[in-house]
Amino acid sequence: MTSTASPETLSTRRATRAASERLRRRRLFAVGAVLALLVGVLWVSALLGGARETTAVAPPAGPALAQSLPAPQFTTAAAAPSICDDPAVAAAVAAGDDEAVVVAAGGGTVFREAVVAGAAPCVSLSDPARRWVVVNKQRPLDPIEYEPQNLVDVKGLTTFNAGILRQDAAEALQAMAAAIEQADVGEIGQLSGYRSYGTQVTTYQENVARGGQAEADVSSARPGFSEHQLGITMDLMPCSNGCGTLDDFGASPEGQWVAENSWQFGFIVRYEEGYTPITGYEAEPWHLRYLGPELARAYHAGGWHTLEEFFGLPAAPDYAG
Numbered sequence: 001m002t003s004t005a006s007p008e009t010l011s012t013r014r015a016t017r018a019a020s021e022r023l024r025r026r027r028l029f030a031v032g033a034v035l036a037l038l039v040g041v042l043w044v045s046a047l048l049g050g051a052r053e054t055t056a057v058a059p060p061a062g063p064a065l066a067q068s069l070p071a072p073q074f075t076t077a078a079a080a081p082s083i084c085d086d087p088a089v090a091a092a093v094a095a096g097d098d099e100a101v102v103v104a105a106g107g108g109t110v111f112r113e114a115v116v117a118g119a120a121p122c123v124s125l126s127d128p129a130r131r132w133v134v135v136n137k138q139r140p141l142d143p144i145e146y147e148p149q150n151l152v153d154v155k156g157l158t159t160f161n162a163g164i165l166r167q168d169a170a171e172a173l174q175a176m177a178a179a180i181e182q183a184d185v186g187e188i189g190q191l192s193g194y195r196s197y198g199t200q201v202t203t204y205q206e207n208v209a210r211g212g213q214a215e216a217d218v219s220s221a222r223p224g225f226s227e228h229q230l231g232i233t234m235d236l237m238p239c240s241n242g243c244g245t246l247d248d249f250g251a252s253p254e255g256q257w258v259a260e261n262s263w264q265f266g267f268i269v270r271y272e273e274g275y276t277p278i279t280g281y282e283a284e285p286w287h288l289r290y291l292g293p294e295l296a297r298a299y300h301a302g303g304w305h306t307l308e309e310f311f312g313l314p315a316a317p318d319y320a321g
């Protein structure tokens, strides 16, 4: 309400207004002076820069200059081309030749990076017939009762329950068993390779009956969730002086050799010590999973310890339900 303001109040207001006006002008002048100084500095430095450029040696021709410049980092992720656009990759995928796919992509590491970056739409980590399939407690086989093609007996090893694998994995295991003997390390036996959906039903039920469901879930897979159903996984035993048990394998000379060298035959130890929160399983140094030479080499060279991390998948500590 200005009409009720006293004369003193009005004159005080006028004085305050005049003072703030002076302050505003001073501020404007200061800002103007700073701006002028800045423009001056920029102008002088531009002149100096121009002089420098004109005295410099002429740069090489366009293309050479472009090659000498480092590629900007931000374009690599955004413009990652699909490995599937490569005709050789596409042809190998269509032919079902998994090893040729990885080779054509540029090797296991390039293949892995493309999958992780989403630049491999023709590669399905859910296809149970492929070497790169990932089965875990979050990723059941699809279809759940999948049966692999080309199952054969693995020869040359002491056999217990099922010495059966898909042919590519069987040949690789035979080669590895021979190498272990040649290296004078000992001898491996095979306890359990391919297990059908039906067999896994029985195996899992037996484990639940023996130790309860919680115990069964950390040491064996539920039906439809086992790598053994893929036909490319084998449980090994140490068999130098008569065969030991699965639990003896990790500490045995054969087990240590396998941990260090199985990648050379296309295998990985799937469940390592210390990775239960990711794999969902306690350490199983005896459980060898075939990936093929290129992918196993990349897994070894990259220092990977779980297939989940290798392919950038979420951890699978437990079943969904």
Ligand SMILES: [Zn+2]
Residues within 6 Å of the ligand: 228, 233, 234, 235, 286, 287, 288
């Ligand atoms: Zn196993």
